[in-house]
Amino acid sequence: MMMRHPGCLASIALAFSICPQHAAALDTREIYKIAEPSVVVVLAADAKGEKNNLGSGVITTPTEIITSCRVIEAAADIVITQGSALRKATLRFKDTERDLCQLHIDEPLPSGMPLSKPATTTEAEAGQELYAIGSPRGIERTISRTMVSGMRDVPGSKIRLIQIDALLPGGMTGGGIFDQDARLVGIIVAQFRQVENSSYAAPSRWIAELSNRSTDQITIAAAAPSQSAQEPSKAPVSDDRLPSSNPRVGDRWKYKITYGKQDVGNTTIEIVEVREKSVKELVRYDRSAGFSRNRDVDLGFEIVKFKPTVALPGGYQIIELAPYASPETQFTPGKMWSNISGDFAPQGGSNTQISNSQVKVVGRETVRVPAGEFKAWKIETVSDRIYAVNQFFVAKCTYWYAPGIKRTVKMHLAYISPMDVLSNTQTYELVAFEPAK
Numbered sequence: 049m050m051m052r053h054p055g056c057l058a059s060i061a062l063a064f065s066i067c068p069q070h071a072a073a074l075d076t077r078e079i080y081k082i083a084e085p086s087v088v089v090v091l092a093a094d095a096k097g098e099k100n101n102l103g104s105g106v107i108t109t110p111t112e113i114i115t116s117c118r119v120i121e122a123a124a125d126i127v128i129t130q131g132s133a134l135r136k137a138t139l140r141f142k143d144t145e146r147d148l149c150q151l152h153i154d155e156p157l158p159s160g161m162p163l164s165k166p167a168t169t170t171e172a173e174a175g176q177e178l179y180a181i182g183s184p185r186g187i188e189r190t191i192s193r194t195m196v197s198g199m200r201d202v203p204g205s206k207i208r209l210i211q212i213d214a215l216l217p218g219g220m221t222g223g224g225i226f227d228q229d230a231r232l233v234g235i236i237v238a239q240f241r242q243v244e245n246s247s248y249a250a251p252s253r254w255i256a257e258l259s260n261r262s263t264d265q266i267t268i269a270a271a272a273p274s275q276s277a278q279e280p281s282k283a284p285v286s287d288d289r290l291p292s293s294n295p296r297v298g299d300r301w302k303y304k305i306t307y308g309k310q311d312v313g314n315t316t317i318e319i320v321e322v323r324e325k326s327v328k329e330l331v332r333y334d335r336s337a338g339f340s341r342n343r344d345v346d347l348g349f350e351i352v353k354f355k356p357t358v359a360l361p362g363g364y365q366i367i368e369l370a371p372y373a374s375p376e377t378q379f380t381p382g383k384m385w386s387n388i389s390g391d392f393a394p395q396g397g398s399n400t401q402i403s404n405s406q407v408k409v410v411g412r413e414t415v416r417v418p419a420g421e422f423k424a425w426k427i428e429t430v431s432d433r434i435y436a437v438n439q440f441f442v443a444k445c446t447y448w449y450a451p452g453i454k455r456t457v458k459m460h461l462a463y464i465s466p467m468d469v470l471s472n473t474q475t476y477e478l479v480a481f482e483p484a485k
Contacts, residue, residue: 182223
């Protein structure tokens with residue numbers, strides 16, 4: 049509505065031309081451009097790796113993320129993803145009554161941007177146009193136009209939520225709703241749904257009250273995992289004590305496999321033949337005595353395609369990029385490759401070809417695995433819209449290359465599916481390295 053100030057002419061035509069005017073609302077593209085970098089995917093799994101939730105979250109500071117508590121309900125493992133970046137998260141504050149939880153990540157997301165405009169403090173108004181941004185079925189940062197139906201009281205409590213006129217899919221839960229100035233109005237919550245074809249959001253002003261509310265307050269655990277929680281065995285191995293020559297016949301690496309939070313056994317990779325530019329590996333899996341697979345793997349760090357996928361009994365898979373990065377490899381943080389091909393074998397499905405993966409060198413960091421602590425190069429890949437088992441998947445892989453160990457020391461795969469039961473994470477961590485005698 050055009051407002052006239054004292055001294056402005058009464059003529060409407062003249063008022064539009066000479067009276068002070070309010071700034072025009074942003075269009076949908078501008079709202080998305082401003083708000084989208086603050087929205088992430090939240091993946092949560094229980095201790096047995098059996099229950100997996102997929103939702104969204106909103107970045108409020110570089111290392112703090114707000115989501116719906118329902119998304120991380122009973123979670124033992126929480127992972128935040130945005131594009132090819134992936135971060136482990138811990139629960140910091142929890143307000144069950146209002147269904148708001150605050151998560152903490154140790155390292156900011158490279159493309160993540162905290163809310164660029166302050167959250168609104170007044171109540172939303174019926175009829176107000178809003179924009180919901182989240183990740184329905186893991187399809188990142190999708191925008192939907194909606195409208196405020198009204199402010200609704202939750203029976204049996206003093207909670208008053210924003211009702212919007214759209215039934216948003218589960219993956220949007222924890223995402224943000226923004227006004228026409230791209231300011232955060234609310235966080236989409238799950239547990240208060242009362243009216244068909246409606247969804248609800250917790251007012252954004254509640255975010256500032258999280259740290260002071262209820263007995264649900266949780267502090268970040270700073271303690272390292274106890275030794276009993278790690279693989280029993282040997283004293284930690286320092287990577288500067290290991291040989292740095294090229295792989296040899298008889299070199300053997302043992303990896304612990306975790307599916308969600310569930311220990312699903314160990315796999316052993318042994319070199320049985322060395323050629324000029326490649327090696328032949330023998331892969332075994334200790335949960336299946338008769339299982340063994342041979343595969344050829346190129347030496348070096350030439351990013352052309354993923355190495356042949358090894359599908360283990362139970363549907364677990366080894367997806368590797370270039371496991372044998374030599375100690376002389378010159379990594380450049382920020383370097384990227386596009387359209388990398390390979391194959392993908394989700395649980396219950398056969399290998400599916402992929403061709404649109406992106407690869408990025410993140411940087412150098414120290415990583416701890418059961419075999420010890422290593423200085424490693426972190427490489428991230430993302431494979432978008434993989435079609436398998438009648439579903440589209442997004443696969444995100446992270447690799448840690450420790451030059452002194454001759455091979456990767458850790459591999460982490462997160463795959464997201466519209467069917468939450470097919471979404472999960474797999475992690476391979478080095479337990480032991482036995483150099484050839």
